[in-house]
Amino acid sequence: MYPVAYPTALCKSQTKCIQSQSRLRQPLKLPAPVSDANIPQIIVSNLIKQFGRFAALRGVSAEFTPGKFYVILGDNGAGKTTLLRALAGLAHPTRGTVSILGKRPQQACREIGYMAHPSLLYDEMSGMENLRYFAQLYGISNDRRCEEVIRSVRLDPELTRPVGQYSQGMRQRMSLARALLHDPEVLLLDEPFSNVDVQSAREMVGLLKNMRDGGKTVFVVTHQALLLEGAADEFVWMQSGQIVSRTPHFASEAGMQ
Amino acid sequence: MSLRSITLATLTKDIRLEWRSRDAINSMLFFSLLVVVIFSFSFDPNAEESREIAGGLIWVAFLFAAIVALNQTWARELRNQVLDAYRVSPAPANALFLAKAVGNFILVTLLEAVMAPLFMVFYNLRALGAAWQLLAIAILGTWALVVNGTFFAAMSLRTRSREIMLPLLLFPISIPAVQSMVEATRIILSGDGSARFWVVLLLTYDVVFTTACLGLFKTILQAE
Numbered sequence: 001m002y003p004v005a006y007p008t009a010l011c012k013s014q015t016k017c018i019q020s021q022s023r024l025r026q027p028l029k030l031p032a033p034v035s036d037a038n039i040p041q042i043i044v045s046n047l048i049k050q051f052g053r054f055a056a057l058r059g060v061s062a063e064f065t066p067g068k069f070y071v072i073l074g075d076n077g078a079g080k081t082t083l084l085r086a087l088a089g090l091a092h093p094t095r096g097t098v099s100i101l102g103k104r105p106q107q108a109c110r111e112i113g114y115m116a117h118p119s120l121l122y123d124e125m126s127g128m129e130n131l132r133y134f135a136q137l138y139g140i141s142n143d144r145r146c147e148e149v150i151r152s153v154r155l156d157p158e159l160t161r162p163v164g165q166y167s168q169g170m171r172q173r174m175s176l177a178r179a180l181l182h183d184p185e186v187l188l189l190d191e192p193f194s195n196v197d198v199q200s201a202r203e204m205v206g207l208l209k210n211m212r213d214g215g216k217t218v219f220v221v222t223h224q225a226l227l228l229e230g231a232a233d234e235f236v237w238m239q240s241g242q243i244v245s246r247t248p249h250f251a252s253e254a255g256m257q
Numbered sequence: 258m259s260l261r262s263i264t265l266a267t268l269t270k271d272i273r274l275e276w277r278s279r280d281a282i283n284s285m286l287f288f289s290l291l292v293v294v295i296f297s298f299s300f301d302p303n304a305e306e307s308r309e310i311a312g313g314l315i316w317v318a319f320l321f322a323a324i325v326a327l328n329q330t331w332a333r334e335l336r337n338q339v340l341d342a343y344r345v346s347p348a349p350a351n352a353l354f355l356a357k358a359v360g361n362f363i364l365v366t367l368l369e370a371v372m373a374p375l376f377m378v379f380y381n382l383r384a385l386g387a388a389w390q391l392l393a394i395a396i397l398g399t400w401a402l403v404v405n406g407t408f409f410a411a412m413s414l415r416t417r418s419r420e421i422m423l424p425l426l427l428f429p430i431s432i433p434a435v436q437s438m439v440e441a442t443r444i445i446l447s448g449d450g451s452a453r454f455w456v457v458l459l460l461t462y463d464v465v466f467t468t469a470c471l472g473l474f475k476t477i478l479q480a481e
Contacts, residue, residue: 088345089344089345090341090344090345090481091481092479092481106479109345109346109347110347112345114341114342114345116338116341118337118338119337120337120338120339120341120342121337121339121342122270122274122333122336122337122339123336123337124273124274124277124278124333125270125273125274125277129273133266133267133270134342134346136262136263136266137263137266137342137343137346137347137348138346138347138348139347162277178342
């Protein structure tokens with residue numbers, strides 16, 4: 001069973017409109033057995049994020065259960081990246097709260113792996129040197145974990161070239177390796193497939209799917225949703241800083257749009 | 258995972274990055290060298306006058322040169338938004354601040370070690386007071402410059418014109434430290450009394466501002 005759509009808290013007319021749309025799109029809500037997997041791991045409550053007079057998020061409320069693969073979709077400026085940054089604790093909410101495993105994002109930082117659109121890597125150092133440094137920030141001192149995680153994204157830990165000389169695809173994969181380094185429970189990935197060739201992107205999707213199967217919760221912000229059809233559990237649609245619907249398939253929603 | 262180990266890891270990383278790019282050290286050396294040469298040709302002071310003005314000249318040259326290193330040290334954290342990777346990690350904010358401050362201290366000290374003998378030669382300087390005290394002033398003075406500089410460089414990191422912003426923030430607050438350094442250097446070079454008051458003032462300045470910077474840096478790092 002897929003989670004139901006959660007209407008966002010906005011002004012009354014907007015809320016009514018979204019609720020009526022959501023009701024139409026909601027799958028039939030069946031009583032589910034109570035288990036850990038159904039207890040929300042991430043709770044976003046009336047989240048508002050303003051940059052000056054511009055509201056990037058306008059009252060987002062949602063609950064996400066563990067061990068699921070969520071894809072966040074929407075046009076440019078819909079608030080996808082801001083939502084992801086708020087989940088990572090990098091964007092402080094103007095109003096509202098974010099709870100990850102019952103903690104504030106800053107307190108849950110060991111459970112969060114974050115990959116941004118830029119690589120978050122030092123161009124002058126090799127991949128291994130980068131990962132060795134970031135591993136130390138998480139108290140990981142042995143190289144074995146760094147090598148393991150580099151191999152898991154199909155790169156060579158022996159590569160001595162600085163990251164600045166990597167191809168865009170390699171850089172993206174190394175960036176993913178950095179996010180996976182401390183074996184986080186929640187993965188927040190912003191545009192992981194941008195500038196990556198189709199084959200590499202498919203490999204990355206496979207890796208993320210395996211992580212979901214291993215119990216991790218994965219969030220991916222992307223414009224290449226078709227890649228994730230079949231792998232993702234839920235597609236979260238955003239528009240103008242709000243979650244407008246949540247669907248189990250990309251194609252169904254895309255057809256409705 | 259201790260403050261010390263993360264500070265050391267970050268410091269090692271920063272030194273490695275600087276060694277590979279040599280962005281800061283080259284600019285600093287070139288700038289200081291220009292100041293020494295141009296001023297020596299412009300003023301042509303005698304030995305007595307040199308002792309009076311050398312303190313001001315040398316510290317102002319180091320202050321301006323330090324700005325280059327201070328801007329550079331945070332600029333590389335902005336490329337590829339690497340600072341966000343630190344912000345989402347459980348590593349303490351102060352470890353990053355200490356590593357950056359110590360890294361800048363090493364760079365500026367290296368610069369001083371190279372430039373001080375050149376100053377001596379170009380201005381025909383010889384200390385009439387206790388020359389060893391210059392070492393204490395160099396250490397305390399350099400720390401005063403870099404600890405505030407590192408803090409304000411981080412503060413101006415997200416401003417649009419941060420290269421201009423840093424001197425605007427740093428110079429006014431550095432006046433007591435610069436005055437202490439200049440006066441203490443002048444006294445030691447001319448052998449004109451004791452520099453004790455200025456050294457104590459510099460030490461107090463260091464303690465107060467290091468504590469304040471450490472206390473406030475987490476807020477600066479987490480700011481958007």
